[in-house]
Amino acid sequence: MDRHRLLGGAAAFALLGAFVTYAPHAQAQDTNAALEARIAQLEAELNSLKAEIRSARAEQQVQNQTLSDGIIRIEQRPAPVSVAEAPTSASARPAEGFRIGDHTIKLGGFIKADANISRYSDGDIPSGDLGRDFYLPSSIPVGGTSEGTATDFSARQTRFWLTSDGEVGGHKVGARIEMDFQALPGSGDHRTTNASSPALRHAFVTIDNWLIGQEWSNFQNLNVLPETADYLGPSEGMVLSRQVQVRYTRGPLSVSVENPETTLTPFGGGARIIADDNALPDITARYAHVRPWGEVQLAGLVRQLKYENPASAIDSSTYGWGLSASAKFKLGASDDIRLMLTGGEGIGRYVGLNLANDGVLDASGDIEAIGVLAGYAAYRHVWQPNWRSSFILSHQEIDNPEALTGLSVNRSASSARANLIWTPLTGVDVGAELMFGKRELQSGQSGDMNRLSLFAKYGF
Template identity: 25%
Template sequence: MNQFKKNALVATLSMLSSATLYAQSNTTTEVEQLRNEVNALKHMLEQYTQQQQQQAVQLNAVKQQVSTTPKMVEKTLTKGGAEFNLYGNVRMDASYQAEGGARDMPYNQINSVPLEGNTENSDRLRSTLSATRLGLDFKTPTQVGDVGGKIEVDFLGGTNLDNLRIRHAYLTYGNWLMGQTWSNFAVPDYMPETIDALGYVGGSVKRTPQVRYTYKFAPATNLVLAAEDSKDSSSNMRLPALTARLNHKFSDTLAISARAMGSEKKTDADTETAWGVGLGAKLDLTEKTFIKADYYHVKGDSSFVSWTNPGFVTNADKDIVETNEFDSITLGITQQFNTQWRGTLGYGYMKADENNDYINTFANKTTINKDLWQAWANVFYSPTKPISFGLEYVYGEREAFGAAPNGSKKGEDNRLNAVAIYNF
């Protein structure tokens, strides 16, 4: 019996040992399997993390490229295949005239303001939208380079300044320009900023039909030659005026322009040569302070520089008997206060030679001027990029060669100008 119990106990222990070994074997297998699965999941997680990091790097690179690359504008083509760009502004000008000219417009009339005590035009409010502008720039790529063009119009034409007129209309091909744009001699680049759309004495806003060629000596120096129709109503034009302009940029802060002009003045019986020289300069004193200056000396012409006496006078036989000669200068400083505010102080002066032979040909000497001057101060405010508001005070005087019946030789221009502009 004891032996039986011993055998039974041995058998039981053997079975338990086998079961334990089997259980241990199964547990080891399951643990190993779980370990493999965890390693596989860990590997997959690492791959996913790497992919996410790579995608983040690529996304940042794309964002940086978009932020530093100019926005692509869908090209608009004309029927002829030219790319074009529409621009312009809506502009309202207003002027309160304490003293000034007789024409019903809020712009400069310094050369013809009435003399003191003689039908003066005082306490007048004038306004217009005639300086509203519309323009188109064109460009056509060709096998020999781009052919460009411009058309720009406003409504400052006609006696009442309410007719459509061409400001610029020209084509460019290589170094050539053909059409109407700023005169090569009387350029507005060196005039201090004004609200007045016609500018002030000493400067010019002349546009002429012309053929122009530009030759570049170096990146900072070029010579511009032009044959221009100066539209001088006092002369029967036979030959175009010839003009030359040498531009040089000394540095990023200083640029100058030296100019010359020669023109034939012709009547039915006589001819005379008119000529002139000019010198302009722009200087950036600081990043926010800018100076502009322009000078002219002209003999025999009144078609290029504004506000002058007639360039020449004739006798009853249409012979040219004398010519006018004058000097003019304009100078101004502009301060950019911040991104929204800027202001300008400016001064202009013109003086005619006292040529008695010229002066005495005029029966009414109050209509011709010994000298003119104007000073102005303005401020512009741009609350947002496309909109600007401006306010400007200008005071000027003219001194005539002859006195009015009351003995006065002086006339005044005393105005407060305002403008609102929306650029598009």
């Protein structure tokens, strides 16, 4: 029976073929048109199906990535396990630092060795003075007798820090603690152990837009500081102050209230008075305008100057103000120009490492603010990817009321320097810098210093 069905099917197929072959011409045309329409419909459905498959694959990739990210986040918060049990996959660790709970902890710093070869025109800086390690304009000897060259080796600029970054209750929280050895020497000296005491540089916490603790003043712009052998650089021309503050930042604008302090010159001159009697904090505001060509920042400062001395029946206060403009302009792919100009009255301790006092007392014990104008210009040039130089000019001019301050106070300071820095390995810098500095008193008497600085630094 199967054979009969097969033969019957073959016969029917033959008859159908004969019918198609010998059908009238008009009927063949109708059949071809129907077949072409059907083929077009099938092609459209096939293209739609391909699009759906591509969309489904893309969605599956997103889901897989989301799942993978979730697994990584879970692996980065492991339960306490032994070292042998700890995950070793690179995807299970942060790119830098290590995890403690919800926070990423990072350790860093650098080790730096310096050699300063200095010659002074009017005497010598005492052994152990910070001016041996850094350029402190106020420490340049004036009115002494010229001595020979002095050479000092030091590792006191070595620095280390710890940072924390994470989320607490949906808020971004960070912290930083940073120490160095740039305070006065400790129990040792150049004869034996060369010990130096650790000193606190930074200690602050950030919560979203808030910063609380010790940090560089908001009146200062770190982004335009030139690269120099010692971190103080062209200090007479720059704003440089670290202190405890509360700062709020929103976009390019930041405002802060900061630790107050008043330094005064006694009537007629004499040893500096550090009053420590302020009732109001210093208030700052800074605006940053950053673009691909560089940046421009403007900062303002308003502060109270106050001094009380019951023994002398002095209870006086006045106000000071300051404005600072700074900029960095890119030149080509790697060179740049860096500028800062700062002026005001009663801001001496913020500029030039307190080269000028904030104010001076008159004969009645009232405070008169002292005006200052300071600035620097620096050009940075990259010779090769691992060779670079900075050329820097800096100056500060002080507007002393001579009848009150006398003639022994600082009137101006200036410096010029050029350096060459080589980076043979990642994190390693080796450099040399030539520097000339000059300090002048209100009397016109002056002294200068020439210094060759050599250094090697490894950052980690």
